[in-house]
Amino acid sequence: MTLKKLLRKGRGTGHEEPPKYTELEKRKIALQRAEQLKRRITEYLEASKHIPTGMSCREKIEAQKKKILALFGATEQDWQDWKWHMRHRITDAATLAKILPLSPEEIEEIERVGKRYRWAISPYYASLLTPGDKNCPIRLQSVPDPRELEDEVGEEDPMGEAFTSPAPAITRRYPDRLIINVTNQCAMYCRHCQRRRNIGEVDRHTPLADIEAALDYIRHHEEIRDVLITGGDALMLSDSFLDWILTELDKIPHVEIKRIGTRVPVTLPMRITDNLCAVLEKHPPIYINTQFNHPKEVTAEAKAACDRLVRAGVVLGNQAVLLKGVNNDPHVMKKLNHELLKIRVRPYYIFHAKNVKGTTHFVTTIDEGLEIMEKLRGYTSGLAVPTYILNAPGGLGKTPLFPPYVISRGPDSITIRTWENRIIQYPNGLPADRRKFPVRYLRKLCFPEKCEYRNCSCPDEQE
């Protein structure tokens, strides 16, 4: 019997007895399936060879780092000191032009944008820049772009955060959790920042009185079991101040977990010092969500920082932002998630970029986001599949977006689409009469000529 006939042997109307396969036939079917599965990732395997990562660009990063050290007359010891990086953040076009080729027009544009929107790049993050590549994902995220000034559709506060602050320094959008905003400072001011309205002319930590009022609010609301400390970047606080906040939260019996929002593993991994890790280790359970957006950001330094955090008992997650030109490509996003898992960071969310004034040149269509999700689920480990999130305007909360896997639902059955576009009817619970709808034999309803899904890869159509 040919393999095709062998496979057909198991299909039918769903009313026959299960077919009997010999061991040899089962192995033949498994081998054919294995070949079919391998073909599903051929395109990605080829594309992935050409996607730069922080590890594969090691030599280029080292060369750029040398240039920056020479520019500031600094040493390797300085480089390992996060405070040195903060003191030497690049904030003017003339300095940037010494490590990144910029035309006079580009220098003028950066200065013009800088008058409206603040910018700063840590020397570490600048070492990831690829000179000469105007589409470098690091450059797009860090260097001011004239499109920021051309934005006529963005809003200052599309999330309506000003209307979700029931107490000083607090943002509350959900029943059992809230945010304490502890600072407006970051190691770098990302060009796509969704909170850029908070990034003023000067770095400013939240006044102690406001943080005390926020803690008081949490003490008086027993339903709050999860507190996210963020900003800005929560790890811009001193170790001792962070220790104090975490200690105060630990004293509140109903606070079960603390989360910290920070991008320093990406923009300033030197901030993850042994001393900071000793502080974090004292206050379990702590979850840190960071924001890697491109595989090029997953460097040896970032890995070392994540290793230190994991050793301190911190659970790490990633909240990427879907950004046009940076990661709006299924292969790039998959590679990013694979690189993250290698450094023990679990891809958690992909945020659809919000309509924030000065950043809308990064906004993709939702179709692009769904297409990325379509190419992740099934094609790679579930661990590498984050949830695609649209933040509903007006502070109405995160809404997950999924490609349509449920085609229809009825009282007796559900019709689903698998990751390979196989349409299957499945019983809605165990049927009373198994002969009517046997669980083992699911009716196959795929009609490729009627398929409405883009890029249909229906196996029966192709093979």
Ligand code: SF4
């Ligand atoms: S680190 Fe976060 S809060 Fe700070 S500028 Fe970047 S995106 Fe905005």
